[in-house]
Amino acid sequence: MRLIQYIDTHGQRQVGRIDPDQGEQVHRLLNAHSVYQLAQNAIAQAIPLETMLNQFDSILEDYTLSELLEDRRVISPVDHPDPAHLYVTGTGLTHTGSADTRNSMHSQASDDETDSMKMFRMGLEGGKPQPGEAGVQPEWFYKGDGSIVMAPEQTLPIPSFSLDASEEPELVGCYINGPDGTPYRIGFALGNELSDHITERENYLYLAHSKLRVCSFGPELLIGELPDDIQGTSRIHRQGEVIWEKPFASGEANMSHTIANLEHHHFKYGLFRRPGDVHLHYFGTATLSFADMRTEPGDCFEISASVFGQPLRNRWSRVESTPVAQVKKL
Structure with a gap:
């Protein structure tokens, strides 16, 4: 699993999941706005980060990672x-x-x-x-x-x-x-x-x-x-x-x-x-x-x-x- 942080079309910070077997599709993690906070939550729950990430609901963005990079919206x-x-x-x-x-x-x-x-x-x-x-x-x-x-x-x-x-x-x-x-x-x-x-x-x-x-x-x-x-x-x-x-x-x-x-x-x-x-x-x-x-x-x-x-x-x-x-x- 790979993660990205990016700015969406509304100017809001988001965290996206990239699944290698699905190419460049960006799955936005709902109610997740920073990897920093996700890591803190995993520590507080005493569970591996990957385990916690698999519990998050997500939606598929209309744009790919390449498009985000081209627009310079990846942080x-x-x-x-x-x-x-x-x-x-x-x-x-x-x-x-x-x-x-x-x-x-x-x-x-x-x-x-x-x-x-x-x-x-x-x-x-x-x-x-x-x-x-x-x-x-x-x-x-x-x-x-x-x-x-x-x-x-x-x-x-x-x-x-x-x-x-x-x-x-x-x-x-x-x-x-x-x-x-x-x-x-x-x-x-x-x-x-x-x-x-x-x-x-x-x-x-x-x-x-x-x-x-x-x-x-x-x-x-x-x-x-x-x-x-x-x-x-x-x-x-x-x-x-x-x-x-x-x-x-x-x-x-x-x-x-x-x-x-x-x-x-x-x-x-x-x-x-x-x-x-x-x-x-x-x-x-x-x-x-x-x-x-x-x-x-x-x-x-x-x-x-x-x-x-x-x-x-x-x-x-x-x-x-x-x-x-x-x-x-x-």
């Missing part, structure tokens, strides 16, 4: 009423092959192994512990709060001080904390964890700066188990033509860490277990167009994998930023 599949209570974070060097591009960006003149390669090897050796055990901790980064999340088909605003805007096709884990602080996984989605790789390449200590950019995920939220082997495609369109295309692989069969280990090392911090908060966590990738080319304003990123339904698409544009941030004395 992010998970959000929070207060964007300040939504964390966007991620982990890197988690996929087999993910160290190659990073290592080339951070390579040194000597023959010494880079810190990126060391971190990657640590994951290979200790990132998949036995169930119930904690493995080696991954590279981790903070990306922003809910204000940086752009809906599918929206244009991604990139500040003028950015040196690059490049896609990162990734899995996104979507979570909500229960009243006692227990984190619950709502589901998974496709994501574009867009970054500034030229800034990162200047010095790997600039990684934190390079991640403070907008992102997108969706359009559909996969409810239930994640396949071990996910095969997808990442494309860049320029003026209606595909100018770059490569496959990408995700899922635990293609990762150096288990999902459980990455989740543990995020939610082990009490800060991230505040009741009611939502977390979007990007799990990393091994495929970047930055290794082959540079994108330009107006380029459209397209990330697809059949298990997640419709592709995630966003163009990007450059926006003016404050030349020098001025702080006033009180």
Whole structure:
């Protein structure tokens, strides 16, 4: 089962169910207006989200998901009423092959192994512990709060001080904390964890700066188990033509860490277990167009994998930023 959030023809928020065996038909869940509230209800009832969703009555909309996307009426599949209570974070060097591009960006003149390669090897050796055990901790980064999340088909605003805007096709884990602080996984989605790789390449200590950019995920939220082997495609369109295309692989069969280990090392911090908060966590990738080319304003990123339904698409544009941030004395 997959879920979407969208705006109907009357301007009202709705939650829709997409059944893979019925194509792009949108079944609007009656009296359901946010995935956030549905998740809270499932926690309160102590039942799986999928079980609760199957109890909802629904009606078939007159439009398809493709039509909703074309009209830009699909919003992010998970959000929070207060964007300040939504964390966007991620982990890197988690996929087999993910160290190659990073290592080339951070390579040194000597023959010494880079810190990126060391971190990657640590994951290979200790990132998949036995169930119930904690493995080696991954590279981790903070990306922003809910204000940086752009809906599918929206244009991604990139500040003028950015040196690059490049896609990162990734899995996104979507979570909500229960009243006692227990984190619950709502589901998974496709994501574009867009970054500034030229800034990162200047010095790997600039990684934190390079991640403070907008992102997108969706359009559909996969409810239930994640396949071990996910095969997808990442494309860049320029003026209606595909100018770059490569496959990408995700899922635990293609990762150096288990999902459980990455989740543990995020939610082990009490800060991230505040009741009611939502977390979007990007799990990393091994495929970047930055290794082959540079994108330009107006380029459209397209990330697809059949298990997640419709592709995630966003163009990007450059926006003016404050030349020098001025702080006033009180």
